[in-house]
Amino acid sequence: MGLYKAQKALLPVTVLGLLVALGTAVMQWTEKNEAAPMYSGMMLFNNFSIAFSAISIVSTILILLLSKGYFEKISNHIAEYYAIILFSLAGIIVMVSYHNLSMMFIGIEIMSVSLYILAGIRKNDFASNEAALKYFLMGAFSTGFLLFGIALIYGSSGSFDLEGIRTYVAGNPQNIDPLFYTGILLIIVGMCFKVGAAPFHFWTPDVYEGAPSLITAYMSTVVKVAGFAAFLRLFSACFLLMADFWTPVLLVITIVTLFIGNITALYQQSFKRMMAFSSISHAGYLMFAIVAIGAASANSIFVYATAYSIASIVAFGSLILVRQHSGTDNFEGFNGLAKHNPFLAFVLTVSMLSLAGIPLTAGFIGKFYMFTGALSQYKVWLVIIAVINAIISIFYYFRVIIAMYFRSGDDAEVAIPAYYKLVFGFSALATIVIGIYPTLISALI
Amino acid sequence: MQTFYIIAFLSIVFSILVISAKNPVHSILYLILTFFTFTIHYILMNAQFLAIVNFIVYMGAILVLFLYTLMLINLNKESEPVKPFMVKVAAVFGGGILAVALVSSLKLLGTSAPVVLKDPNLGLVKNLGKVLFNEFLLPFEVSSVLLLSAMVGAVLLATKDKEPKATI
Numbered sequence: 001m002g003l004y005k006a007q008k009a010l011l012p013v014t015v016l017g018l019l020v021a022l023g024t025a026v027m028q029w030t031e032k033n034e035a036a037p038m039y040s041g042m043m044l045f046n047n048f049s050i051a052f053s054a055i056s057i058v059s060t061i062l063i064l065l066l067s068k069g070y071f072e073k074i075s076n077h078i079a080e081y082y083a084i085i086l087f088s089l090a091g092i093i094v095m096v097s098y099h100n101l102s103m104m105f106i107g108i109e110i111m112s113v114s115l116y117i118l119a120g121i122r123k124n125d126f127a128s129n130e131a132a133l134k135y136f137l138m139g140a141f142s143t144g145f146l147l148f149g150i151a152l153i154y155g156s157s158g159s160f161d162l163e164g165i166r167t168y169v170a171g172n173p174q175n176i177d178p179l180f181y182t183g184i185l186l187i188i189v190g191m192c193f194k195v196g197a198a199p200f201h202f203w204t205p206d207v208y209e210g211a212p213s214l215i216t217a218y219m220s221t222v223v224k225v226a227g228f229a230a231f232l233r234l235f236s237a238c239f240l241l242m243a244d245f246w247t248p249v250l251l252v253i254t255i256v257t258l259f260i261g262n263i264t265a266l267y268q269q270s271f272k273r274m275m276a277f278s279s280i281s282h283a284g285y286l287m288f289a290i291v292a293i294g295a296a297s298a299n300s301i302f303v304y305a306t307a308y309s310i311a312s313i314v315a316f317g318s319l320i321l322v323r324q325h326s327g328t329d330n331f332e333g334f335n336g337l338a339k340h341n342p343f344l345a346f347v348l349t350v351s352m353l354s355l356a357g358i359p360l361t362a363g364f365i366g367k368f369y370m371f372t373g374a375l376s377q378y379k380v381w382l383v384i385i386a387v388i389n390a391i392i393s394i395f396y397y398f399r400v401i402i403a404m405y406f407r408s409g410d411d412a413e414v415a416i417p418a419y420y421k422l423v424f425g426f427s428a429l430a431t432i433v434i435g436i437y438p439t440l441i442s443a444l445i
Numbered sequence: 446m447q448t449f450y451i452i453a454f455l456s457i458v459f460s461i462l463v464i465s466a467k468n469p470v471h472s473i474l475y476l477i478l479t480f481f482t483f484t485i486h487y488i489l490m491n492a493q494f495l496a497i498v499n500f501i502v503y504m505g506a507i508l509v510l511f512l513y514t515l516m517l518i519n520l521n522k523e524s525e526p527v528k529p530f531m532v533k534v535a536a537v538f539g540g541g542i543l544a545v546a547l548v549s550s551l552k553l554l555g556t557s558a559p560v561v562l563k564d565p566n567l568g569l570v571k572n573l574g575k576v577l578f579n580e581f582l583l584p585f586e587v588s589s590v591l592l593l594s595a596m597v598g599a600v601l602l603a604t605k606d607k608e609p610k611a612t613i
Contacts (some may be wrong), residue, residue, distance in 0.1 A: 039583040079599045087594040092586060102584045110591045117598030178553060 011068060014082050015061055018089075022057045025050050037099045041161050048298050049097035051444050052229040055302065056092050059222045060085065062427065063214060066317050068419045070214055074122055081121065085218065088114030092226040098231070101150045101160040104230055108146070108194060111226065112139050115219060119211040138193070138424045146190025152183030164282045165238040173241070182247055184239060188253075191234075195227035195259025197283045198257040205264075206274035209322035213323065216272065217316035220279040221309040228286050228301055236293055243293055250291045251382065258389040265292050265396050270329040271319055274314070274396055278355060281393060282308050285386065288370040292377045300373050304366030307354055309433060310427045311363060314351035317420055318344055325414045335409030336399055344416060345404045347428040354431045357390050357395040362434035369442065456482035473511050480504045492568030525530060 028035070030051055035046040064085070071078040091110025097225055098104040116139060120132025156177035157168035157357050169176065193200040208216045239246060261281025268274040286304055289297040319329070321344065326333040338345035354363035367390065416424075434440060467471040480503045487496035559561040566572055577585055 040580045042583040043582075070542050077601060077604070080597055083597060084594060084601070087597075090590055098583070102581065103587070104582050106591060110587070110594060113591060114594045114598065117594075117602060123602065178550070195564055425576060 002381070004349040010079055010082055011064065014064055014086065017086075018057050018061050018064070022054060022061075025053045025057070025305050037163075041163070041307070042100045042103050042154060042182055043094075043097050044162075045097045045101035047199075047444070048229075048233065049093075051298075051302050051365055052096040052225065052305075053093050055306055055309065056089065056222050056226055057095070059225070059313065060089050060218070062217050062310075062313050062423050063221070065419045065423050066217070066313070066320065067214055068417060070212075072412060074212065075275075081118070081418055084114045084117055088118070088218075089222070093224045096229040098230070098233070099162050101153070101162075101165075101234075104234065105147065105150060108230065109143065111223060112143065112194070115139075115215075115223065118215045118218070119207055120353070121215070122212055125210075127210035128212065130211075131207045134203055134210075134281060135207045137400075138385075142190050142193035145193070147187050149183045149186030149188075149190060151188065152179045156180040156183065162234070166240075169238065169241050176242070181245060181333070184242070185249065188246065188249060189235070191227065191231045192253060195224055195231065195283050195286070197253055197287060198260040198280065201257070201260065201280050202285075204280055205273055205276045208279070209270065209273050213272065213316050213320045216275075220275065221312050222288075224279065224283065225305040225309060227303065228290075230284075232290055232293075232297060234291055240293060247291055247293075251379075254284050254287040254291055254382070255385055257281065257287065258386060262389045262392040262396075266392065268396070269331065271322075271331055271334070271400065272329045275315055275319075278393065279312070281389065282355075284389070285367065285370055288374050288382070291382070292374040292379060294373065294377070296369070296373055296376075299442060299444070300369035301364070302444065303362075303434075303438070306441060307362030307366040307431065310430050311351035311354040311361075313356070314347055314424055314427045314431075317423060318348045321414050321416060321420065325412070326410075331399055331403050332409070334403040335407040337404040337409070337414070338411040339408075341416070342416060342425070343421070347424040348404065349401050350428045350431055352397040352400050354435070356394045358394075361430065361437045362431045362438075365435055365442070382422040449486075452482050452489070456486070468514070469515055473508060473515065473559050475498075476511075477504055477508050480508070487568075490568065491565055494568060494570045494573050 013326070028045055029047060033047045037044045044286060064082070067081075071081045075081075088111045091112075091114065094103055098107055104289030116132055116136040119135050120128055122128035128180075150160075153165060156179040157165045159165055159168065189200065196204040208220065211219065235246075258281055261277050261279075261284055264276035265274050265281065268277060282304075285302060286308075289301045289304075314317060323329060324357045334348075337348075340434045350361065354361035357363045357367040367386075371386065374383050374386075456479055459475050459482060461481050462475040463472050463479060466475060480499060484500045484504065487493075487499060
């Protein structure tokens, strides 16, 4: 596309291609979940993969619709941006449907390398450069941990295949190699970095703040969801029988993530930075499904991730508009938004309520499934801590709502392009529909 | 076995020289020698492919890049930061603890069964190619997306825009 100077056709062609990809993915759906591994055991495209591919593709379409007119302001080479976003999406599809650790690694790398570039596309902006460099250095380091973990697992079990590793674990219940345990811990370190869970979260606020808002939206929704899908797939397929060993580790990580994310978000003045810390705390909630691993884990991650992605896309979309209008990332930019832009204020309120987990929104249903899963394994204290954190989170989400409805600001109307209206309308509707009628998506996998 | 001990001794000596050499260029030259001894290790273990890759990529390409970078940033004695005594003590302490942890954990470990090579000809280029183009064909092909993405990104970040754009 970049060759033919047809820049106007870029967005429609991309969205059309993604819709075709979505269609072909959904066509693979089988009622009994009977997919077999393909390509000599490299990929397994079962219902789990289809569901997570679908949510990734839909989120990417929504984000790309917001990109109308966005990249043109950054650079002349907009075709490359679409290409790199699509490359990282290809990596994500590999990540959610791998059946071999080598495929998982390549998928994660395709996604990460594309993101390092996307974080730094505002070449003249210092914060963007810092974000890209920081993300690249820290990401390369964590990749080292992940690869070391995979190597140790291979060294002790003799297989890269998920089935092979499971057979090894099931076949040697008493004398599992010590290297295998070390491998699991190193993989946990690598994966926690990729999903931005504490104490491996230090890159998140700076990278999310420095990267362009649209890319931040992509990183905090699609990438995070794919990271959790890969995490869950590995742990539920291979290490399920060793859950006694790694559950305490993940339990501690979850609690630390919840507290660090929520308490730090309270003190932020910038909306974008607040969203970065809120995404850390949501990583904590998503970890619930892996801590309380079971048959329902995939489903609860799917519901939570859907709710979280849709709400975040609305939040970042309105941030882009408000930022273009008032020139600031801070909460003051949202002052008095309800008076002159009732629609924008309403959809942003819905998304904030959904992120906070108020009933009748999708976020509540997501949290409900997560807590039910944890309670079914008698992790009562974990749920109590999570509820305390949910209450803390209400404070900072409501700051936005209060700024919009009860503070007075300048009265100039924020112009909302038609594409944005479409995305906002769809997302708000989806949030409320899932909140009222959750069985629409909750019984899929 | 005799050769192994000689080579292992040499690689340890060279790697000590890497960190003790005063001149950074000498340090890199010693690093090249260290990698060369690694190449010999790989040949001793009958891993042809690894040996060749180590020779070409690490010794050849990466260390030449290192040398170029060093010459570009012009590392002098004056620019080297002086570290306080406490930092040195802390570094030695931390390194010692790591060494103790590693040694004690290695003492606990036996050699697990899969680590012992079942097929001594595993590392030959012929066998590697067979595995790579049969079983692992998909990862091999998919990694081309990774390289393409990195290449497009590098060009994108390195090209200069005609006029500076206002930031959003």
